[in-house]
Amino acid sequence: MQVKVNLQEIREKMKLACEKVNRSVEDITIIAVTKYVTIERAKEAVDAGVTNLGENREEGLLAKREVLMDEPVWHFIGSLQTRKVKSIIDHVDYIHSLDRLSLAKEINKRASKKIKCFVQVNVSQEESKHGIAPEETIDFIKSLDAFPNIEIVGLMTMAPFTDNEEFLRSCFRNLKALQTEVQSLKISNAPCTELSMGMSNDYSIAIEEGATMIRIGTALVGSDK
Ligand SMILES: *Cc1c(COP(=O)(O)O)cnc(C)c1O
Numbered sequence: 001m002q003v004k005v006n007l008q009e010i011r012e013k014m015k016l017a018c019e020k021v022n023r024s025v026e027d028i029t030i031i032a033v034t035k036y037v038t039i040e041r042a043k044e045a046v047d048a049g050v051t052n053l054g055e056n057r058e059e060g061l062l063a064k065r066e067v068l069m070d071e072p073v074w075h076f077i078g079s080l081q082t083r084k085v086k087s088i089i090d091h092v093d094y095i096h097s098l099d100r101l102s103l104a105k106e107i108n109k110r111a112s113k114k115i116k117c118f119v120q121v122n123v124s125q126e127e128s129k130h131g132i133a134p135e136e137t138i139d140f141i142k143s144l145d146a147f148p149n150i151e152i153v154g155l156m157t158m159a160p161f162t163d164n165e166e167f168l169r170s171c172f173r174n175l176k177a178l179q180t181e182v183q184s185l186k187i188s189n190a191p192c193t194e195l196s197m198g199m200s201n202d203y204s205i206a207i208e209e210g211a212t213m214i215r216i217g218t219a220l221v222g223s224d225k
Pocket of ligand 1: 033035056077078158199200201215216217218219
């Protein structure tokens with residue numbers, strides 16, 4: 001029940017953010033991040049109308065997928081160890097955390113079809129965050145042309161946890177600028193039409209700055225951790 005209320009509230013806020021910048025809410029996908037919650041809660045999200053789910057661990061993904069089957073679209077959003085690729089690859093529709101060549105190599109090798117990937121960029125340049133440096137992103141994407149099973153559908157970032165709105169905004173804006181640059185190169189395996197950015201505390205700003213996929217955990221399904 002609560003998930004349904006949360007979802008309504010999020011949709012309202014999305015609408016407001018869209019109106020500010022003249023975007024359409026239909027262009028934004030909500031990914032319910034269920035990593036902190038039970039399978040039952042994840043099912044509640046699906047029942048409330050969420051069609052995309054995100055997990056950041058192999059165990060959580062496989063356990064929830066077994067119960068919820070093929071209903072939702074599955075996103076792998078966390079940092080991905082190369083040795084885990086084999087076990088998750090057939091169970092995900094999107095990988096949001098491609099950030100190194102060795103990982104790309106492994107995804108390409110294990111995939112039985114083209115995998116939709118986001119390149120994770122560390123726009124805030126924090127030591128603790130995963131992701132590739134902004135200035136290395138273009139060369140990295142060019143080098144992925146060698147991997148036929150990888151399609152770069154977009155860029156992803158995790159903004160720092162802060163309530164400094166201007167700083168958050170600049171992070172999202174930098175990712176958008178980078179996306180525009182990638183698109184201008186017209187690389188066949190990198191249409192790069194999506195921007196995965198915005199979480200519970202910053203999704204309105206991310207939408208104002210061009211997010212097409214927002215990854216929401218706590219504000220939508222809560223947190224049991
Ligand atoms: C956990 C997580 C989220 C969701 O975080 P909330 O703040 O709970 O909304 C989004 N993206 C990634 C990569 C995460 O690991």
